[in-house]
Amino acid sequence: MASPDYYKSHSSPRVPMLLVLFFLVINITPSLAQDTQQLIDHICRQMEEFGFCTQTFKENLKSPNADIVALTQITIERATDNATKTHDFIRQLLGNTNDPALKNALTECENGYRVVMESFDSAALSFFQKDYDSVQRYETVTPRAEASCEDSLSTPPNTQNPLTNRNRQMRILIAMALVSLHDLMATQHN
Numbered sequence: 370m371a372s373p374d375y376y377k378s379h380s381s382p383r384v385p386m387l388l389v390l391f392f393l394v395i396n397i398t399p400s401l402a403q404d405t406q407q408l409i410d411h412i413c414r415q416m417e418e419f420g421f422c423t424q425t426f427k428e429n430l431k432s433p434n435a436d437i438v439a440l441t442q443i444t445i446e447r448a449t450d451n452a453t454k455t456h457d458f459i460r461q462l463l464g465n466t467n468d469p470a471l472k473n474a475l476t477e478c479e480n481g482y483r484v485v486m487e488s489f490d491s492a493a494l495s496f497f498q499k500d501y502d503s504v505q506r507y508e509t510v511t512p513r514a515e516a517s518c519e520d521s522l523s524t525p526p527n528t529q530n531p532l533t534n535r536n537r538q539m540r541i542l543i544a545m546a547l548v549s550l551h552d553l554m555a556t557q558h559n
Contacts, residue, residue, distance in 0.1 A: 405435045412440065412548050416541050425545070437553045444546035445493050445504075448511075451542050452486040455535045462531055470526045478518035478532060485511045485539065489546075501554050508550060511543045 413422035429443045459479045466472050488507045495503035515536065522530040530536075 405430070405433060405440075408435075408437055408440055408552070412545060412552070415548050416544055418537070418541055421538065421541055422545055425542070437549065437556055441546070441549040441553045442496065444542065444549045445489060445496055448539070448542040448546050449486070449489040449493055451535075451539050452482055452489055455532070455539060456482040456486050458535065459532070471529070474518075474521040474524070474527050477521035481514040481516075481518040481521075482539075484514035485543070488514070492546075501550065501557065504550055505554065508543070508546055512540075512547075515539050515543060 409423055409426045413419045413426070416422040425447055426440060426443060429447060431439065435443075456479065459475055459482060463472065463475045463479060466475065488511050492504045492507040495501070495507065518532065519530075519536050519540075521527075522532060522536075
């Protein structure tokens with residue numbers, strides 16, 4: 370049997386296990402956050418306005434280590450919220466306008482945004498059931514519904530578009546939702 374002095378002179382340096390775990394977590398966490406940033410960049414580079422897209426994700430991230438499922442959830446939530454608020458705003462405008470051409474255009478917008486709002490409400494329910502095919506079916510109708518509003522407001526004799534910024538944001542949110550869902554579904558089939 371070896372003497373106690375043998376163990377003292379041949380023992381390895383003792384590093385507390387907690388310290389080792391701390392360094393592992395620090396070294397792993399940035400790569401996960403980096404993966405999240407890469408996913409966000411991949412989605413947002415396909416948008417008409419990169420800054421709006423990245424800001425939307427950053428303001429709504431529940432964790433710095435979000436995966437494609439979490440990012441897709443953000444797009445559905447933001448699109449639903451934006452469509453609902455825009456629909457409410459259109460209803461207010463309708464109540465305050467006397468211009469028949471604008472009233473007709475806003476009625477078209479109200480109908481279009483109702484479709485967008487209801488589609489994203491249904492997409493959200495399907496998303497939480499992990500029924501991504503249904504999410505895709507619901508989301509696919511939204512670009513045309515939003516575009517019908519833009520078209521109606523840009524058709525003469527309409528000279529004003531009180532929804533320019535809201536329509537732009539909705540258009541980007543719809544595209545974000547479609548791209549992130551596509552990426553999510555691609556990971557499910559691999």
